[in-house]
Amino acid sequence: MTATVFAPDSAQPLAELERTAARVAEVLAGLGVRPGIRVLFKADNSAGWVTVLLGLARAGASIVLLDHQDKAEETTRVHRLTGAALSIVDDDAVPPAEGRTVYVYQLLAAAAARTGPALDGPLDLDVWRALPDGLIMWSSGSTGTPKGIVKTGARFLDNLRRNAEHMGHRRDDVLLPLLPFSHQYGLSMVLIAWLVRCSLVIAPYRRPDRALRMAGQTGATVLDATPATYRTLANLVDRRPGAPADLRTVRLFCSGAAPLDPTVTARYLALFGKPLLDSYGSTELGNVAFATADNPVATGQPVDGMGVRIVGDDGEPLGAGEIGEIEVDSPDLMEGYLDADGQVDPAPRTWRRTGDLGRLDEHGNLEVAGRKLAVRRFGYTLYPELIEARLATAGCSTKVIATPDERRGSSLTFFVEDETGADVARWREQICAVLPAYEQPNRVVVLDRLPLNRNGKPDRAALERAALQLPAEVPA
Numbered sequence: 001m002t003a004t005v006f007a008p009d010s011a012q013p014l015a016e017l018e019r020t021a022a023r024v025a026e027v028l029a030g031l032g033v034r035p036g037i038r039v040l041f042k043a044d045n046s047a048g049w050v051t052v053l054l055g056l057a058r059a060g061a062s063i064v065l066l067d068h069q070d071k072a073e074e075t076t077r078v079h080r081l082t083g084a085a086l087s088i089v090d091d092d093a094v095p096p097a098e099g100r101t102v103y104v105y106q107l108l109a110a111a112a113a114r115t116g117p118a119l120d121g122p123l124d125l126d127v128w129r130a131l132p133d134g135l136i137m138w139s140s141g142s143t144g145t146p147k148g149i150v151k152t153g154a155r156f157l158d159n160l161r162r163n164a165e166h167m168g169h170r171r172d173d174v175l176l177p178l179l180p181f182s183h184q185y186g187l188s189m190v191l192i193a194w195l196v197r198c199s200l201v202i203a204p205y206r207r208p209d210r211a212l213r214m215a216g217q218t219g220a221t222v223l224d225a226t227p228a229t230y231r232t233l234a235n236l237v238d239r240r241p242g243a244p245a246d247l248r249t250v251r252l253f254c255s256g257a258a259p260l261d262p263t264v265t266a267r268y269l270a271l272f273g274k275p276l277l278d279s280y281g282s283t284e285l286g287n288v289a290f291a292t293a294d295n296p297v298a299t300g301q302p303v304d305g306m307g308v309r310i311v312g313d314d315g316e317p318l319g320a321g322e323i324g325e326i327e328v329d330s331p332d333l334m335e336g337y338l339d340a341d342g343q344v345d346p347a348p349r350t351w352r353r354t355g356d357l358g359r360l361d362e363h364g365n366l367e368v369a370g371r372k373l374a375v376r377r378f379g380y381t382l383y384p385e386l387i388e389a390r391l392a393t394a395g396c397s398t399k400v401i402a403t404p405d406e407r408r409g410s411s412l413t414f415f416v417e418d419e420t421g422a423d424v425a426r427w428r429e430q431i432c433a434v435l436p437a438y439e440q441p442n443r444v445v446v447l448d449r450l451p452l453n454r455n456g457k458p459d460r461a462a463l464e465r466a467a468l469q470l471p472a473e474v475p476a
Helices: 014-030 047-059 072-082 106-112 126-130 153-167 182-195 208-218 227-239 241-249 264-274 384-393 424-433 460-468
Strands: 006-007 010-013 040-041 064-066 086-089 101-103 135-138 149-153 174-177 197-203 224-226 252-255 281-282 286-290 307-311 324-329 337-338 342-344 353-361 366-371 376-377 380-382 396-406 409-417 443-447
Touching: 006 014, 006 047, 010 014, 014 047, 014 106, 040 047, 040 072, 047 064, 047 106, 047 126, 047 182, 064 072, 072 149, 086 106, 101 106, 101 396, 126 153, 149 153, 153 182, 153 286, 174 182, 174 208, 182 197, 182 281, 197 208, 208 227, 208 241, 224 227, 227 252, 227 264, 241 264, 264 384, 281 353, 307 353, 366 384, 376 396, 380 384, 384 396, 384 424, 396 460, 409 424, 409 460, 424 443
Parallel strands: 006 197, 040 064, 040 086, 064 135, 086 101, 174 197, 174 224, 224 252, 376 409, 409 443
Antiparallel strands: 006 010, 135 149, 149 337, 281 286, 307 324, 324 353, 337 342, 353 366, 376 380, 396 409
């Protein structure tokens, strides 16, 4: 099969897209983009996005990626911080308030007017690979202002090459990532398709119904999405006769970006006879560990070259099965964060604490329990995401939000996701049957769907705001 890039309104061979990308690189050079020049790129998923990304890399630009939904104030802040010489946006993205801006369609139109260089093989990205700041991405900002995460193209691509080998991606695969391409997970799948020379489907990831149809039309073989998207897809399959046929060619259902609910995995086993394959990683560290078809345990084993260990509060390594903080020694670690002057503050290349809790089993499989966010309640130290993990095993999809309480130390609000509309009393009873008294909820709120952030993760900040606005609570 010829590697093809499919979009809702187009299909073109990957080699043809690369030729256009090479012409885009020439257009960028005419706009003053030289190797090492920082260019801000802010657009939604499209075939044009992939073309411009590869064009920027071919031109040797330092690519400053932004989510297309970022507001004008944040975009302008990033523009100033990075000193970007040029901004590239699409029609739906707000450009920065200053500096030169061009639109994706302008670059593509200018490239179409060129005859372009001949390519004997894949695009040569060696200049971009060697840049110390070839790629600048952003932290979620959940604990403050988003931080610029600086990576080299070489380390980013090397991580993806080992990722693809670990998962067994093949040239005859058709990858369908239902993810924003401007973030680590989505960008990884775009560039894995380029590295492996396999097909890529660019589907409307915020419209799973349309994505489901495209999966059937293109013969998708590898689906990557967040747990929330998988839940929505399963609900669509349940409601639409014949919908499972749209996913009949999928051989790998891969998940990431948020903890995987065991109940969702069970649904996919029942529907398709295949498990959801969980993963672990971060923008700073790269893609760290993946469950595979022949080892569908937790988040699986680390990719080749990654060091993973579990340590206690004293920093000493723990044994198999013991829960503690995850530390990673990554050969693909970021170069560092951007400092206040837009320069790189180097990151020490050593074992790095992640702030995540987990354990390794006797076979080296990594199970991620959640963030190491401790709260005090009734004299006990509690970890809300560990509570969530235990409840998920018991069939309850919930987020536990702690808010200040002078008497108890913390008040706990449990937000339960339940599309069936079961009442609060039923869920409170089920929750209390699993948890000891000091972990039981002050409030239970049932939602048909948890709010999500742009990465497809449950939006804890939105839930915290909601918890603070709730009326008087149940004593505990």
